[in-house]
Amino acid sequence: MTVISDPTALQRLLRLSQPTPHESASERTVDVLVAGCVVPIPEHALSEPLAVLQLATEGHVRLQDYAEAVAWTLGVLAKRGIVELPV
Secondary structure (H helix, E strand, O other): OEEOOOHHHHHHHOOOOOOOOOOOOOOOEEEEEEOOEEEEEEHHHHHHHHHHHHHHOOOOOOHHHHHHHHHHHHHHHHHOOOEEOOO
16 A cells, blocks of 8 residues: 655656656646645646647647546555555
């Protein structure tokens, strides 16, 4: 089991906390609620998979909607004990 002690630990775990050189260090995040915890997900972490999903749906997926789907997935993983989020 992976224990996540704070919201930024999730970003470090997924190796998303550091933007690539062509991205701003003050990159925007999308705050999502995961198992009662607010987790800021960097937009660059959502961009590529969101683009694929938008192609499949002819562009009918908003960034916030996709981020909420990611949050839902993380919540399911937390309920199953695969990841542990702070309370």
